[in-house]
Amino acid sequence: MSQAEPWAFPTWGDREIAGQASDAVHDIPSALRLARALGPRGADMGGRTWSVLSALATLGSIDLSTARIVEPHLDARAILAQAGAGPDTAPPEAVWGVYAAQPPGTDLRCSRTDEGWRLTGTKPWCSLPDQLSHALVTAETSEGSRLVAAPLRDPSVSSDVSAWRPHGLRRVSTGSVHFSGTLVQPVGPVGWYLERPGFAWGGIAVAAVWFGAAAALAGSLWRAARAREPDQVALMHMGTCDFELFGALTLLREAAARIDDRATTAPESALLAARVRARVASTAEHTLAVVGHALGPGPLTSDEAHLTRVSDLTLYLRQHHAERDLARLGAMTLASPESSSGASAG
Structure with missing residues (x-):
């Protein structure tokens, strides 16, 4: 070079x-x-x-x-x-994003159910949601904010990058991701993501x-x-x-x-x-x-x-x-x- x-x-x-x-x-x-x-x-x-x-x-x-x-x-x-995290949470073949933006009006919650933790709502400012396989996502729970590992190719996940029309970084599409009761894995305890x-x-x-x-x-x-x-x-x-x-x-x-x-x-x-x-x-x-x-x-x-x-x-x-x-x-x-x-x- x-x-x-x-x-x-x-x-x-x-x-x-x-x-x-x-x-x-x-x-x-x-x-x-x-x-x-x-x-x-x-x-x-x-x-x-x-x-x-x-x-x-x-x-x-x-x-x-x-x-x-x-x-x-x-x-x-x-x-x-x-x-x-072990391979159940972090598959070795995965390609990850980190979706931690929390602008005013963000409505994304994670709740514990009989099947495990489920994620519901919308996360803005997510890069390449239509290309990546997994993402680490911050979400609110009844105990406070926590980090979860989410599969982006699950049928319960959809994304919208139609508003992304930048002059720079054009190929790195960015938009909102919608989770509809997506089964996710917790990563660390409540508050750990920001405190570490x-x-x-x-x-x-x-x-x-x-x-x-x-x-x-x-x-x-x-x-x-x-x-x-x-x-x-x-x-x-x-x-x-x-x-x-x-x-x-x-x-x-x-x-x-x-x-x-x-x-x-x-x-x-x-x-x-x-x-x-x-x-x-x-x-x-x-x-x-x-x-x-x-x-x-x-x-x-x-x-x-x-x-x-x-x-x-x-x-x-x-x-x-x-x-x-x-x-x-x-x-x-x-x-x-x-x-x-x-x-x-x-």
């Missing part, structure tokens, strides 16, 4: 996965097969975390649609491993995808510099992308080490994830702007791969809630012991 190699790929990328991902571009069935093949790596979160983040960054640098399919599958496999340290890890995994896509965008500046002698402004653009991406990469590596440290608590993981996501999202948005300024309209009108990456990343970044997430981070720092100790030292 020398011609399309993104910024500093040898320091963080996985060439084997890059080759596999290249075969899955523009092909959903191939991306689903890749997700299944990489699935066991999900259990490395919390033990060999950098191998997961590197894989996701690599996928993000090749094709964000493929990354958007693989990332939740790896997240689901990590969650199932943390819960100690691993909840924050999934957000860091998404940030690794953003980083990979931003690095690929920045790589276009270095390729342009090889084709034409860069002037001072072009060098400034390259320098800006370099320090932004280096900082984001350093933070992702630090996050991987912190995740692997079993002494890291759930609140510490949450603060870490908020910081990492904010930093990487800012880096990705700045990189989008700098590359746009540097290259002008040309690649947006004649380079389909570049245009697709710009559109896909712009939409993908909206998983970060911008100023609202920064406000949440600010509140978390007030409650953080390390923030208090820093204030005392001053």
Whole structure:
């Protein structure tokens, strides 16, 4: 991948996965097969975390649609491993989504019956519900919120993706899933999904995808510099992308080490994830702007791969809630012991 190699790929990328991902571009069935093949790596979160983040960054640098399919599958496999789920709950051949959006008006309940737990209602913002075999779904019970494993190909499940008409991530259809008394398996106790340290890890995994896509965008500046002698402004653009991406990469590596440290608590993981996501999202948005300024309209009108990456990343970044997430981070720092100790030292 020398011609399309993104910024500093040898320091963080996985060439084997890059080759596999290249075969899955523009092909959903191939991306689903890749997700299944990489699935066991999900259990490395919390033990060999950098191998997961590197894989996701690599996928993000090749094709964000493929990354958007693989990332939740790896997240689901990590969650199932943390819960100690067996093959009855987690069939090895399954390809998973994680459906945890809970906007106002969501009406989805899980109730215990003589046959087991049954899921009834509608879950919004579900990606690829017409392509995946299973999903981890958050639902309300009489005792509180809990996570369940749901079979999406069951006759009691239907989906509607007709409203999905985006400019980015067009192939990753998203819509609502309707459950009509679907028999599901509980995963962990009530409240476990949000309370476990691993909840924050999934957000860091998404940030690794953003980083990979931003690095690929920045790589276009270095390729342009090889084709034409860069002037001072072009060098400034390259320098800006370099320090932004280096900082984001350093933070992702630090996050991987912190995740692997079993002494890291759930609140510490949450603060870490908020910081990492904010930093990487800012880096990705700045990189989008700098590359746009540097290259002008040309690649947006004649380079389909570049245009697709710009559109896909712009939409993908909206998983970060911008100023609202920064406000949440600010509140978390007030409650953080390390923030208090820093204030005392001053």
